Amino acid sequence: MSDKSWFKNPFSRATPMIKRSILLVDDHRILLDGVKNLLSESPDFEVKDTATSGKEALQLMKSNEYDIMVTDYELPELTGLELIRAAKSVLPDMKMIVLSMHDDPAVVKELLRAGIHGYILKKDTHKTLVDALHKVVANRRFLSDEISDLLIQMADEPEEKGVLTTREVEILRLVAKEYSSRQIAEILFISERTVETHRKNILKKTGATNLVGLIKYAYANNLI
Amino acid sequence: MSDKSWFKNPFSRATPMIKRSILLVDDHRILLDGVKNLLSESPDFEVKDTATSGKEALQLMKSNEYDIMVTDYELPELTGLELIRAAKSVLPDMKMIVLSMHDDPAVVKELLRAGIHGYILKKDTHKTLVDALHKVVANRRFLSDEISDLLIQMADEPEEKGVLTTREVEILRLVAKEYSSRQIAEILFISERTVETHRKNILKKTGATNLVGLIKYAYANNLI
DNA sequence: TTTCGTATACCTAGTGGTGGGTATCTGCTG
DNA sequence: CAGCAGATACCCACCACTAGGTATACGAAA
Numbered sequence: 001m002s003d004k005s006w007f008k009n010p011f012s013r014a015t016p017m018i019k020r021s022i023l024l025v026d027d028h029r030i031l032l033d034g035v036k037n038l039l040s041e042s043p044d045f046e047v048k049d050t051a052t053s054g055k056e057a058l059q060l061m062k063s064n065e066y067d068i069m070v071t072d073y074e075l076p077e078l079t080g081l082e083l084i085r086a087a088k089s090v091l092p093d094m095k096m097i098v099l100s101m102h103d104d105p106a107v108v109k110e111l112l113r114a115g116i117h118g119y120i121l122k123k124d125t126h127k128t129l130v131d132a133l134h135k136v137v138a139n140r141r142f143l144s145d146e147i148s149d150l151l152i153q154m155a156d157e158p159e160e161k162g163v164l165t166t167r168e169v170e171i172l173r174l175v176a177k178e179y180s181s182r183q184i185a186e187i188l189f190i191s192e193r194t195v196e197t198h199r200k201n202i203l204k205k206t207g208a209t210n211l212v213g214l215i216k217y218a219y220a221n222n223l224i
Numbered sequence: 225m226s227d228k229s230w231f232k233n234p235f236s237r238a239t240p241m242i243k244r245s246i247l248l249v250d251d252h253r254i255l256l257d258g259v260k261n262l263l264s265e266s267p268d269f270e271v272k273d274t275a276t277s278g279k280e281a282l283q284l285m286k287s288n289e290y291d292i293m294v295t296d297y298e299l300p301e302l303t304g305l306e307l308i309r310a311a312k313s314v315l316p317d318m319k320m321i322v323l324s325m326h327d328d329p330a331v332v333k334e335l336l337r338a339g340i341h342g343y344i345l346k347k348d349t350h351k352t353l354v355d356a357l358h359k360v361v362a363n364r365r366f367l368s369d370e371i372s373d374l375l376i377q378m379a380d381e382p383e384e385k386g387v388l389t390t391r392e393v394e395i396l397r398l399v400a401k402e403y404s405s406r407q408i409a410e411i412l413f414i415s416e417r418t419v420e421t422h423r424k425n426i427l428k429k430t431g432a433t434n435l436v437g438l439i440k441y442a443y444a445n446n447l448i
Numbered sequence: 449t450t451t452c453g454t455a456t457a458c459c460t461a462g463t464g465g466t467g468g469g470t471a472t473c474t475g476c477t478g
Numbered sequence: 479c480a481g482c483a484g485a486t487a488c489c490c491a492c493c494a495c496t497a498g499g500t501a502t503a504c505g506a507a508a
Contacts, residue, residue, distance in 0.1 A: 027347055028255075028325065028346035028347050029346075029347050029348055029349045029350075030255070030258075030259065030323070030344075030346050030347070030348055030349065030350055030352075030353060031252075031254070031255050031258060031346060033258070033262060033349055033350035034254075034255060034257070034258015034259050034261060034262050034350070035254065035258050037258060037261050037262050037265075037350075038257060038258050038261050041261075052347070099254070101252065120254075122252035122253070122254050122255060123251055123252050123253050123254070123276070124253055124254055125253045125254065125257055126253070126254055126257035126258070126261075128254075129254060165483085165484060165485080166484095167484075167485060167486095168484095168485095175436065176436060176440075177436075178432070178433060178434060178436045178437050178440075180434075180463090180464065180465090181464075181465075182464085190485085190486070190487085191486075191487055191488080192487095193486085193487050193488050193489085194485075194486050194487055194488095196465080196466085196487095196488095197485085197486075197487075197488095198485080198486095199465080199466085200465095200466075200467070200468095201484095203466080203467090208402070209402060209466085210402060210404075210435070210465080210466080210494085211434070211435040211436055211439075211465075211495095212399065212400060212401075212402045212435055212439055213402050215435075215436055215439040215440065216400075216402075216439065216448075219443055224440075389453080389454060389455080390454095391454070391455060391456095392454090392455095404493095404494065404495090405494075405495075406494085414455085414456070414457085415456075415457055415458080416457095417456085417457050417458050417459085418455070418456050418457055418458095420457095420458095420495080420496090421455085421456080421457075421458095422455080422456095423495080423496085424496075424497075424498095425454095427496080427497095433496085434464090434495075434496075435465095435495075
């Protein structure tokens with residue numbers, strides 16, 4: 001694996017492979033700079049472009065091709081999930097790796113269902129990223145150790161307790177913005193009763209007993 | 225500034241300066257790896273050690289010296305603020321730059337008061353970090369553009385609205401644990417009325433109007 | 449010492465969230 | 479088509495939180 005001789009020596013007889021092109025998406029420029037630099041030393045991969053928002057990434061995809069996209073989950077404008085879904089329709093053959101700081105099993109599951117090929121954490125090392133890149137180009141999936149542990153652990157639970165509907169998420173977001181039920185009703189053009197019902201259902205689903213639990217849930221699930 | 229000739233050419237007659245040693249602290253290994261790699265190309269700086277927690281960083285400081293510490297604000301075990309304060313007593317001459325993803329004016333102010341020399345955001349570029357490093361070794365302070373804008377904007381506001389008393393923080397923490405006022409009263413052996421008064425004062429100080437705002441404040445100030 | 453901040457405590461009204469229901473309409477899926 | 483999930487809507491009782499007050503005691507700072 002660590003045989004980079006042909007790379008270090010330009011006169012090597014080995015045939016250099018064509019480098020896999022990567023689109024790197026993260027709103028933290030400093031991480032972008034860092035990872036790009038790290039990968040520039042790799043014989044197998046090359047960061048062709050970078051983007052600091054989902055929108056920017058999509059625009060790049062419309063006029064360029066990439067073998068792999070490595071993207072943050074927390075993004076401005078589009079969420080990681082929205083970006084993944086959009087990317088899948090623009091470049092169906094591109095491999096996708098999510099590089100996130102959060103180890104939330106629900107998010108990981110949703111992303112895997114959406115078709116990503118790898119999920120690694122920002123606390124992982126550079127080596128982990130390179131391993132993941134190798135795995136996905138070989139048509140295999142890659143999960144960072146912590147994430148696979150998490151999924152295994154979760155498998156025990158009877159499961160699927162949680163998922164909020166889109167409307168419920170919408171309500172929850174507004175609740176988190178300090179709107180009262182009445183205000184939410186006005187914003188969404190629905191009855192205050194309906195909002196109350198949604199809130200009750202959200203409380204039941206999340207297992208929270210009051211506003212505080214709701215907000216904590218919203219934070220934990222990156223809804224804020 | 226970009227004259228790196230002595231660096232690129234080892235036979236240059238210019239006298240190489242001694243590189244400033246950096247301690248880099250961040251729980252995201254991949255950022256650590258990336259920044260270290262980027263700085264390895266700099267003629268002026270060198271990442272001597274890295275740490276992924278405040279504790280680890282402090283231990284390193286006890287047996288080593290560093291010219292500059294660059295640290296995340298969100299850290300496991302110790303918060304950035306605690307690390308800064310502890311670092312100041314261990315290595316009083318070391319420069320400290322905070323590299324955070326959050327642009328919360330209250331946090332920035334508190335850190336500046338605690339004696340940091342620079343504050344930059346993860347969304348800033350590698351170049352910004354290098355600029356900051358140069359500034360602080362020249363005994364000057366450095367704030368990323370967004371942060372200084374923020375502080376200027378804040379200067380208009382009359383007050384020091386923010387700081388909660390220790391009792392208020394205690395109450396807030398319990399509120400955030402989903403305890404009702406009555407339960408908090410029982411836990412702290414005080415009257416429910418007193419709890420209510422504290423809550424009111426906290427609301428006033430934080431500018432929140434309800435529980436939601438309170439919890440968001442608690443999150444933003446790492447009280448949870 | 450006087451003032452200030454902090455913590456303590458109480459009152460009243462009013463607003464809003466919680467928890468228990470029930471019920472209709474829509475669209476999807478087996 | 480029947481069944482189910484989701485979004486909509488309403489009712490009522492209860493209780494928790496919010497927003498005005500006022501007031502006392504203590505220790506630190508000016």
